[in-house]
Amino acid sequence: MSLKLTILGCHSATPRVNAHPTSQFLEIKNHNFLIDCGEGTQVQLRKYGIKFSKIKHIFISHLHGDHIYGLIGLVATFRLLNRETELHIYGPKGLKEIITLQLKLSNSWTHYPLLFHELSSEKSELIFEDDKVEVFTIPLDHRIYTNGFLFKEKIGERKLDMNAILNYPEIEICDYQNLKIGRDFTLKNGKVLKNEILTLDPEKTKSYAFCSDTSYFPEIVPIIKNASCLYHETTFLKDREELAAKTKHSTASQAANIAKQANVKQLIVGHYSGRYKNIEAFKTEAQEVFKNTFLAEAGKVFEII
Amino acid sequence: MSLKLTILGCHSATPRVNAHPTSQFLEIKNHNFLIDCGEGTQVQLRKYGIKFSKIKHIFISHLHGDHIYGLIGLVATFRLLNRETELHIYGPKGLKEIITLQLKLSNSWTHYPLLFHELSSEKSELIFEDDKVEVFTIPLDHRIYTNGFLFKEKIGERKLDMNAILNYPEIEICDYQNLKIGRDFTLKNGKVLKNEILTLDPEKTKSYAFCSDTSYFPEIVPIIKNASCLYHETTFLKDREELAAKTKHSTASQAANIAKQANVKQLIVGHYSGRYKNIEAFKTEAQEVFKNTFLAEAGKVFEII
Numbered sequence: 001m002s003l004k005l006t007i008l009g010c011h012s013a014t015p016r017v018n019a020h021p022t023s024q025f026l027e028i029k030n031h032n033f034l035i036d037c038g039e040g041t042q043v044q045l046r047k048y049g050i051k052f053s054k055i056k057h058i059f060i061s062h063l064h065g066d067h068i069y070g071l072i073g074l075v076a077t078f079r080l081l082n083r084e085t086e087l088h089i090y091g092p093k094g095l096k097e098i099i100t101l102q103l104k105l106s107n108s109w110t111h112y113p114l115l116f117h118e119l120s121s122e123k124s125e126l127i128f129e130d131d132k133v134e135v136f137t138i139p140l141d142h143r144i145y146t147n148g149f150l151f152k153e154k155i156g157e158r159k160l161d162m163n164a165i166l167n168y169p170e171i172e173i174c175d176y177q178n179l180k181i182g183r184d185f186t187l188k189n190g191k192v193l194k195n196e197i198l199t200l201d202p203e204k205t206k207s208y209a210f211c212s213d214t215s216y217f218p219e220i221v222p223i224i225k226n227a228s229c230l231y232h233e234t235t236f237l238k239d240r241e242e243l244a245a246k247t248k249h250s251t252a253s254q255a256a257n258i259a260k261q262a263n264v265k266q267l268i269v270g271h272y273s274g275r276y277k278n279i280e281a282f283k284t285e286a287q288e289v290f291k292n293t294f295l296a297e298a299g300k301v302f303e304i305i
Numbered sequence: 306m307s308l309k310l311t312i313l314g315c316h317s318a319t320p321r322v323n324a325h326p327t328s329q330f331l332e333i334k335n336h337n338f339l340i341d342c343g344e345g346t347q348v349q350l351r352k353y354g355i356k357f358s359k360i361k362h363i364f365i366s367h368l369h370g371d372h373i374y375g376l377i378g379l380v381a382t383f384r385l386l387n388r389e390t391e392l393h394i395y396g397p398k399g400l401k402e403i404i405t406l407q408l409k410l411s412n413s414w415t416h417y418p419l420l421f422h423e424l425s426s427e428k429s430e431l432i433f434e435d436d437k438v439e440v441f442t443i444p445l446d447h448r449i450y451t452n453g454f455l456f457k458e459k460i461g462e463r464k465l466d467m468n469a470i471l472n473y474p475e476i477e478i479c480d481y482q483n484l485k486i487g488r489d490f491t492l493k494n495g496k497v498l499k500n501e502i503l504t505l506d507p508e509k510t511k512s513y514a515f516c517s518d519t520s521y522f523p524e525i526v527p528i529i530k531n532a533s534c535l536y537h538e539t540t541f542l543k544d545r546e547e548l549a550a551k552t553k554h555s556t557a558s559q560a561a562n563i564a565k566q567a568n569v570k571q572l573i574v575g576h577y578s579g580r581y582k583n584i585e586a587f588k589t590e591a592q593e594v595f596k597n598t599f600l601a602e603a604g605k606v607f608e609i610i
Contacts, residue, residue, distance in 0.1 A: 076374075106367075
């Protein structure tokens, strides 16, 4: 199965009628991750038919409003929907205080376990792991403490090559698991069959790197190297490169440069400043440097292969 | 000029695509007041063409999310719009901490003066006054500390009766202001002209009472007596009167009863529970008790005469 990314909002700063702040919904292996949560995210989730109960992990890049002002509403709505399962929230130190203060003052404690994983490291770290997926932070360079997130599928088991296996009647079904995890097989006559002749390479893993908000920051390149897909903010076009540097944002051209250096397979750009009426210009500018660029738009679904 | 009320949102609990939480914009005399500020209010303001800079006073009834989760976003947007004028926010104790914590942690202090007027009295009190308008709290009965607000025009100056005045050439333009404020006029021959023969009564004052959220609470009747218009929450219909009592909300029938007892001129109902698909039923139920009932709907404008 491919990774599936649904854009819920992709504009910067203030929400407007047709410009929703940052939020994305990522389906990877058996997980459903919400990334950032600007004001109105819960309405966008409903609009695009995403079941609230699917969300068990929320990743917040930083504490600017266009990335978090929808979080308290979503947390409160989960309560009204009688959620019982755990909700894990990963984000900068301070996030827990923001959310719990509001729950306390409105006398609306959640009935479900609400677990905060506060981040403060300046280095990339592993913040989530199970048998199928890993999530690492991508420290970014913005006006306040900010992380991107790298979502990586883990390498799966080797695949059985049944054409080869059936040549050896001694190999029984109960041996298959050992083959999948890479073990050789020893025949009764003592001959060792190397694992590679009985199995095929596992499926190629995929990865998604989310980077918003940040100045042009090539230090991230080693972390996101060869990612299947990179989302990189492009608040401005290169006509406002100075403003981008001053506000610690990026231009489309700079985002494309990062994609090129990191040798990613595809680039999605977003976090457009409201001053640009036509977002096509972001694609045109980025494609001058990195051809395989796509525009984030609310409701758009990307199948990452 | 009549009072003008624009409904920005009028549903309870969680925001949905076509159901916006409570917020109203009231134009009264020379003031523009925002009342409550559920998530997405700033988008609704834009949708209905209300200039952000007009808003100088925001009144918050209570700290439940469907009445305040849009406030931090609006405060932050004012900053991005380079607002310089004061913003006054009236609401329950704790509101200041909620807003300032988020501004602090996002390193986004406002450049404009942000002034909080925190409320904690259980009795109706005057919280705003100038030469034209007064605002009083209306203590309500809800699950947490909640106030409604009564917006009252002050009695204006008396109007000159030019037909009468022109009979007395001795009365000069510089005397008019004394007549407007109710003084008698003494002629040179010593005869006193009573003010009433030279002036007419001032325009009738209007008032608007906003009551959300509350159980059926007749204690408010003396405060809102004879109001030109009452907005009263109707979260439920009378088929769910028990649930209304338990959650400290009102039915349409109860709201209409309050309107009747208070002898208001018109009633607007809103704060509909999401379980009712057809809001017409709220009007039908209320009108059985109080004929002059109207439904709040997002975008609807009421001219209060």
